[in-house]
Amino acid sequence: MKIKPANPKGVKDLLPREMARRNYILDKLREIFSKYAYQNIQTPAFERLDTLMGKYGEDEKLLFKILNSGEYLHDETVQTLLKSEIYDAKEITPKIATKGLRYDLTVPLARYVAQHQNDLSFPFKRFQIGAVWRADRPQKGRFQEFTQCDIDIVGSKTNLHEIEILYIINDFIQEIGLKAKVHINDRKIFDAIGQLLKLDDSQKKQISILIDKKEKISAESYSNELTEILANEKDFEDNTKFNNFIDIMNSTTIDDLIQKGIPKEATESLQFILENAPNPELIQFDLHLVRGLDYYTGTVFELKPIDINIGSIGGGGRYDDLTSLFGLERMNGIGFSFGLERIEFCLDQKEIFEFKSSNMIRIIILHLIENTKELISLRKNILENASKNLIIDIYPEKSKLDKQFQYADKNKFDYALIYGDSEQKQGKINIKNLKTFQQETLNLDDLTKFINKNI
């Protein structure tokens, strides 16, 4: 039976040239992360479900769960559940799935830190690059498997880290030549607004969703929705509440906020960060930035490209208590995650992928004689003795010359070595520059010398 070659939904294969681009981006990120003293770690692709559950809020349903292996279906409770008329996924799921694919790299980090606390020294700065999985419906810039490039600092409260992260972002986008802005806010400010206006938890939740999408909806539906959220109690106060809220949200500076009654404590860390940011052009104070992930408690930021419609290409924030869920108290964390696929998309759009063809020189040995061994040892000889960075391929079989040249052409070789029966007899070899079409005949023994000197 023939099986149709196709990927499952939402995942992609990568062609060599796509992989080359990714590596271009990843090399830059790794270099910058390392330069700022972050250490590389790795965690498994899947985690215990209890590690993952309860940390992502609404999006929890996007977790990929892994069916248990073995005889779990014979378990009595599962049998009862399966036979019962009442089908309740909430009851069955934990019986048949106890593992899940990681949803991000932050929660696994919290687990990792709690688990290995004795082997780590704090503050712990780490970077991690890896795939994460979300059972989302795919669309532009959104996949079920994608790569996050994370930096996090665990075990330090100071806002120096926010500033450091901003420096890293700045370095990176300059390095790759991308125009983007970091939107920044602090959840403490939103909480303070809530307190000031005496909003209850459900109102806060609804409003946070609303302000997050303010840019996308009309002013009219914004104020309609806002009225609806605020006006579920009958008193006249609601109207002033509405006006107060609008007034506060229109603030463009921290001073503005303080004047409107937001306590200093809520704003001072953001103030400090803004004052010390690397590049004022880069940063935008954005009161409407919320971010959905439940675990953030302080600074939040999002990196958005200018003129490219792809959403954010990175995001992060401060989470004050993530490790306490794993029994490690009073461990503050802050991190940021770059989304590899979306960065790739941006570079693609802007056509700024002129990654200098590496300084490797590509040589192909054409296959014109029966004795393959001689070609293999020719390659070995050159690789061992040449002082240049060479990539050397041997055409796999003896065949027509023009075919071999076509292969060389398509694979962008720089030089071809022509060594056939006549050269073999005379102890010569031809080296042809495939860009200039120029060809030279050398003594076989002089080949390495020639390569070192002339190419």
Place this chain on the structure above:
RNA sequence: GAGGUCGUAGCUCAGCUGGUAGAGCAGCGGAUUGUGGUUCCGCAGGCCGCGGGUUCAAGCCCCGUCGUCCUCCCCA
């Protein structure tokens, strides 16, 4: 989770109001017996995503399913 779009040769796509498939590119062979980005000629390549239904007849219509791309929600 809601809505839309598309699925035909390796790739990009045509295929009329239903009458059992076509182009370009790529591949292979030749013109050209050891010199590549051009040209010309030829060859091969298809469960028309999969399953069911309607019909004398389905690539085309209907239902389901898998996948693609996109919008909303949310997010990297």
